[in-house]
Amino acid sequence: MLIQQLVNGLTLGAVYTLIALSFSLVMGILGVLNLAIAELFMLGGYFGFAVVMAQLPLPLALIAGMAGAALVAAIVERIGYQPFRTASVVTPMLSTLGFSIILQNVATNVWGSDPLQLTDEVLSGRFNIGPVSVSAIQLTVLGVTVLLVALLAFLVQRTSIGRALRAVAENRDVARLLGVPAGRVTLIAFMLSGALAGAAGVLIGVHYAAITPYIGVEIGLKAIAVMVVGGTTRIWGALIAGPLMGVVEVMTVAYGGSQIRDFVVYGFMILILLLRPQGLLGGGRSDQGQRV
Amino acid sequence: MSMYYAGLLSDIGILLLGALSVYIILATGQLSLGNAGFMGIGAYLTSWLTVEVGLPVTAALIVAALVSGLIGIAVGFPALRLKGIYLAMATLGFGEMVRSFFQNFTAMGGSGGFHGMHHVSTGYIWTWALVILAVIMLIEASPIWLEIRAVRDDETAAGLVGLNPTEIKVGAFGCGAAVAAIAGGLFAHHHVYIEPGNFSFERSIDFVLAVILGGSTVAPGALAGAVMLVILPEYLRFLADWRFAAFGALLIGMLLVRRQGLLDRALFRLVLPRSQA
Amino acid sequence: ADEVVLGAIVPSSGPFAEWGRTNTATLQMLEKQVNDAGGINGAKLRIVILDDATKPAQATNNLRKLAGDDHVLAVAGPLTSSAAEVTFPVANEMKVVSTSQASSKPGVAKLNRPWAFRNTIDEGVLGRTTVPYYKEAFSIKTVAIIFDAKDATAATVGSKIMPGLMKDNGIEVLNANDPLSFNTGDLDVSAQVTKIKALNPDGVVVSADYSQAVTVIREMKRQGVIKPVVGSTQLISSAILKAAPEIPIVAPATFYASMAGDKPEKFVKELTPVLRKISGLPAEIEPSMYDANIYEIASIYIEAVKKAGVTGKPDDLEADRTRIRDYMAKLSGFAGLGGPIAFNEDGDAIKAFYIVQGQNGTWQSKVRGCSAPDGKQGC
């Protein structure tokens, strides 16, 4: 059972990591907590479901989910972020909360509040290795997560686009003086993060095969926790923190008692933050850039 | 006044206190998303004191405020190490831990909830709310409030001109926690039933929303925000199924029009020209 | 009076929006039927329906508005137990009848006599019939229990009622000392289900609202735990039957869409097309137990108005409300959709219920029960 629970924990962790990535793309770089990401994830799920239910292949569902969510993310950026660039960080956080309220309501009106379920499992193959059983979709989620983390880390930390993003976040005018098209760059960041959330929505929706308009809330919260534990400025952080939190959560349920799960999980998060106030990989660089 | 408006008014009063609890902490530049936790502590503690111990409500509220204030100080110290989103998440985690605790705390009903409190009147709730609002507004004219503003603006510079940021930030946490506990106690005695789900992070976010919508630089902003948050959904009922979509849109619209919130110091200066001299 | 005004509190926004919306459609249909048939003693029926967004505090204010501003004679709702817990005290304070269409958490109406009623049966009572059938039908000797810890009703049933009932019926609860739970909104319950799998029980008790139970049942299927599931009325929904058709689900219900009989069949026939026109609801939606319940509640109120000497004059409002309350308390043999309805001294319904089993996509009635106290006539 231990190994099976580890697999459960890792899958859950991968799920967290996937969503944490889209949060950290805008949080780590632009410094805004886009709360609507939880709902972009939900939307991605619904778009993906629509495609899967039309008997179309999974990659197509992924594309639909990513494109749909990226489009909505673009609207969130234009209305919910751009006008609040210069305001305190709480303000864009709340304007994006406005979007998440709207999106939940719209989804309820369009798809209903009942769980929408897939009748057949997509990628239902299972692999049994001894007592452990892993499904194809689980493996897909794990694989895609690692791939996306690597891709994103490369993009943000190694390419000039990532650097440009960070520059815009810190000082928009200066970035423009250096030739960075600031408006376009933030829009791209939001859409990218939206696309990630959408992809996560499709994969995770298909994995659990049931979604509701409120699916993003709890899992979004955990994903933010994962992002914070990993450190917002380092993409790789999420890849460590996600599975860590996933395993802690699952092991608490398995061996400690499921009642105290939230207590333990959040306690663990606080503990890590107290030991490393900028998260595991937050190395404390950009946040500590204070001098007199 | 109809019972309906009295009910809304009670909700506003309680939300006002919750918002003020966030306001005090936010005034020092710290965003707390865990005040529902302090509210829960206050709600359960006062309920226990009135139902099981038999204390009068007012005494119970004062005790709960003190205890929660101490817990707030205890939470405030480690919170000093954290900034921005890290602090917000840590406090949110604290709030969820409190909720999870009461969920398992079968002595007070666990997730089944707790009964037996006596109903308090709207007037009683507002007496508390107004007294605390007045005290905060009074403090806003005091030297300590200037120090709080200085710490929020630039903690390092504040330290270097002789202010003690630790004392101010931790103190604010304590005060915020105490006010949140009062909000919780009143909530419990208004609804005469509480369950852990009442104190989840959504409520903390409501508090923050009230503060930011109303204006986070002046205490009456919390009042304006609380009124809006309670009244708005009621007045949007004619939209039926689209009620909350409209609410979300209005929220964004309001921020777009007045990102500093409905009320701010500039507005006050305009209305009361020589208010601070 | 030329108008009879009733109120209703339903959750048309938030996670239970679907129920609130079908409830609304049901009441609107009833209103139209009554008025088309000439109204109530010549007066038109008007039902004021308010959305509480699944937020208890809003439900209390809804009641205050209905009773205080809209001068309704009686209120149907609120739906959830959490809302009922805080709304019923207000009903007592304002002296207006409030009858929940779905709350089944033990003892909620009892605490708020005499104005609170529930057209539902306490889960403790229902379980006494459900569990023996379940034991019998699937030869259950051991079970594991999993519940939604954030949902007050589900948690009470999962942590108190069900363990007691299992003990009474000689069924061993394998995780008696290690309760398994999750939270409303959780997506992943794989760890809990893996644990259940390791316990290898004969059956699984899932105490959760159906939308949450879907997650558990799907995970059971995924991990190959094909064991019969038992639960409370919270499980009753057509959605849950789609989660894992091969897993049998046993739960009590006072109404289900495929129920036989003139009244329920007529009700379903009339309401189904109405529901299917509402956007956002699944295309194949059917009337739910809570639609039936709220339909009955409003019908009881209407009968009370007709028979208890309710004048409907503004000056008599207080007296009229008392008349309705007294009529409800003494009600007997009201013709509900599934048989006669009355209320016990706790304010909960005495009516027939059915232990239904969901298999291959439909509910099938297995046992008929009655919530009348032992030795009393009721259903």
Place this chain on the structure above:
Amino acid sequence: MTLITPPRLKLDRVTKTFGGVYALTELSLEVAPRQIVGLIGPNGAGKTTTFNVITGAYRATSGTVLLDAHAVTSEPSHRIARAGIMRTFQNIRLFSDMTVWEHLLVAQPHTGPFARRLLPMRFSNPHVIERAEEVLEFFGLGDVRNRLARSLPYGLQRKVEMARAVTARPKLLLLDEPVAGMNHDEAETIRTLMLRLREEGLSILLIEHDMAFVMNLCDQLYVLDFGVLIAQGRPDEIRTNPAVLDAYLGQAA
């Protein structure tokens, strides 16, 4: 040099490293009462770091800082400020949403019981208001008292910073490039103010790259290069010191 009066400020072999980089190496310096001392040196020499160590913004790696013969090393910065050392900043650091008047109130120490601190200003500590009026007058900021300090022209912002530092009646004032970016006239007014402050008994330690200003004002100069003291003495001695010319002033002189 300070045989009779003990130095107001004394740095004794202060070293500050940043992960292997020596920003200050065994720096010793003294400021006597009523003295204006200049600290000069090339960019990155460690001048601002010296201020930061004195005021507790940075903790010295080794060495001691003495104020009136009392060690203040490794005290938290607010204590050091209260002990009598106030400063201004190289990059102006005013509180962004405070008026000039509020800046003059906020830095003053509060006397009396804590509870009085919660009362409105006028009841809690009337002396504070008197003092602020006095300083406002001294710096000629009366016209802008109710303006947001941040919205003022650069020169005035510098003045507000100095005024804020002075309200707390410090013994020692540290000024970091007080006339950078100012035109001649503005620099002159600052110079006059500093001289008057000295009259009132204040000691001043000053960093400035404007040599005309420094040479005209300071009683004593210390020259840093790469964290090491390379010269000290009266302005006329320093001006011709070859090491200083080479490291700092350049061939122009």
Place this chain on the structure above:
Amino acid sequence: MLRVSDLVVRYGAIQAVRGIALDIAQGEIVALIGANGAGKTTVARAIVGLLPYRGEVAFEGEVLKPNSAERNLRRGVALVPEGRGILGTMTVQDNLLMGLYTRRDRAQAAKDLAALLERFSILAERRNLLASLMSGGEQQMLAIARALLSKPKLLLLDEPSLGLAPKMTDAVFAMIQDLRREGLTVLLVEQKARQTLKIADRAYLMETGRVITSGPASELIDDPVVSETFLGGRAAPVTSTHAG
């Protein structure tokens, strides 16, 4: 090369620049001097396209659009902003690489970077330090170096000597002259009027949003208005300490 006509810039109700005209020819060093608040910074920011304005700014014969700094940089107009504008949460290295953001000629860019690091050796030493942790003067050097890396044709410098030690100020001014010899055109906004006028070809003197005098720098140095208000003696090198 640059022609500004009828430039008007307002901040809300305040008109900070009230219709000025400027001309800069290819290869010139033009100085813009004036008292605090005269509007120099505003002019510079408008030219590079950080502000909305009325009037016309033409660069190499083409009209530049207001508020289009990123496009103007690609055309060859760069600004070292007032207050340095370093990206404090990024390392010195990243700041420099940001200077190369629009460069496509990688090999040459790398060479330019190496050359600049040689000139400002402290930047090479502090490569991996967060830019915000550097001293004021070091930050100023970084800002200048970064702007040069984009290989501008026209460089606007807003008080580049702020916070620089005398020797470094001299070095920067010398460098500006070197660069001019390599074909760079410079608009220099400065408070250190005397030194500025020494290296400039021509100068404009601003007061409250208007140009009040302009002409060859060598003539302006002797202009009584200029020397009275701006030279005052203190901007001069150390040798002249007669002020006061």
